[in-house]
Amino acid sequence: MNGRREVVTDAAIAVVGGRVAAIGTPAAVRSRFPGTPELDARGCVVIPGLVNAHQHTTADPLVRSAIPDDIGAQEAIFDWAVPLHAAVTGDDDELSATLTAVESLTRGVTTLLEPGTVAHPLRVAAGLRAAGIRARVGRWGWDVDGQPYALPAAEALAAQEETVRAIGTDGPVTGWVTLVGHDLASDALFAGAAALAQRLGTGVTWHLSPGPEDAVAYAKRAGTRPVLHLRDLGVLGPRLLLGHAVHLDDAEVDVLLESGTAVASCPAAYLRLGQGYTRAGRHAELVRRGGRVALGCDSHNASDVPDVLRAAWLLAALEKDRGGPWALRADEAFALATIDGARAAGLGDLVGSIEVGKAADLVVLDTRDPAWTPRGDLATHLVWGAPSHTVRDVLVEGAVVVRDRRVTTVDVEALGREAAERSAALLRRTGIDVPHRWPRVPAVHLGGQQ
DSSP states (O other), X not given: OOTTOOOOOSOEEEEETTEEEEEEOHHHHHHHSTTOOOOOOTTOEEEEOEEESOBOOSSGGGGTTOSOTTSOHHHIIIIIIHHHHHHOOHHHHHHHHHHHHHHHHHTTEEEEEOOOBSSOHHHHHHHHHHHTOEEEEOBEEOOOTTSTTOOOHHHHHHHHHHHHHHHOXXXXXXXXXXXXXXXXXXXXXXXXXXXXXXXXXOOEEEEEOSSTHHHHHHHHHHSSOHHHHHHHHTOOSTTEEEEEOOSOOHHHHHHHHHHTOEEEEOHHHHHXXXXXXXXXXXXXXXXXXXXXXXXOOBOTTTTSSOOHHHHHHHHHHHHHXXXXXXXXXXXXXXXXXXXXXXXXXXXXXXXXSOOTTSBOOEEEEOTTSGGGSSOOOHHHHHHHTOXXXXXXXXXXXXXXXXXTTEESSSOHHHHHHHHHHHHHHHHHXXXXXXXXXXXXXXXXXXXXXX
16 A cells, blocks of 8 residues: 555565665565564565544443443433543553553554543553554543533633643654534634644544534534534634544535545444434545545444454445445545545554655554455455454554564553453442343353253
């Protein structure tokens, strides 16, 4: 994957200082960099690290696959997510972020954009750094009355700036400006966040219109649709990445295209939460018309797994089934997971493709796995073949963070034990009882029936 969409065969990649320094034949590369340690990827497929442009990392990973799938999005948020986030500790958030990063890396995701952590963003950044993933992290900002962690607009903006500066703006894990969005921010907060991101030289993200509710709220508030209101505020543009933007009308689509505003599409979440993507979604149309779109996996209990290749497959499948002129091919869907997604996230100069000068964020797929036998068209295989389980090795800025399918940065077994303990404690504090569809029956009670 490069700017020309070429598949380079029988090649070697040289990494110097965390960047791709050369791509060529093994003999030519070895002669330029004699004595360099080598990672043998003969027979394998090497792809750029995948970009997850919308992944929450806190609370949900500790109670994954626990929220019932027969309730609506609002009930899932307010009866489950809000109480859980209100009860987490800093230790919970750091562990949760590390767990998310570890799982992401094993699925080939090397860049993760956290669209706002509620309580402990610095601990989240620490957890992501521990795993070795590339990430952007911010503090969730909102200024609506009566909500936990809400602040007046000026104080919310001050907290945003403090968080970005504390996390830093250099290195694999950096800060960026993050609001809740929806109808939960005043015009002053929206405008201030856009101006702050401009001043700090970073990106900004917030949530908008995953379901039809935001359009109704903005009609009452401003007499117009959400994207049109944001245009009138002057906050749209290339620095802004909107999470979701599913329920748009024609005028809103045109405004997003004209302004260069990006969208993070999380197709699994829209299906899991029943938000009507197949009835209203315009993401493939945005892609076809030259818009900036990236893929995301939202959160555990929304898409349930931070697997960007799965998201690429799902978006392509939804659009193909829906038919019409906007259906996406496999190569286009894979580009959303890599080079085009990186550009949409404002990281196109750094990641998303294997090119000299870019960060050495690389993923080795083991083609000895039966899923690769026999090998078909590479783009089709990468998307429709769903090979994320064949990730063998992962590098972030040239550092090996997964080797032979094992994470090298943290003790995964110890992480799992601590996660189980913290999950049980979190559920006890919130008073939430996870429903189980199937009864648990000790084998001793079967009495030889089976």
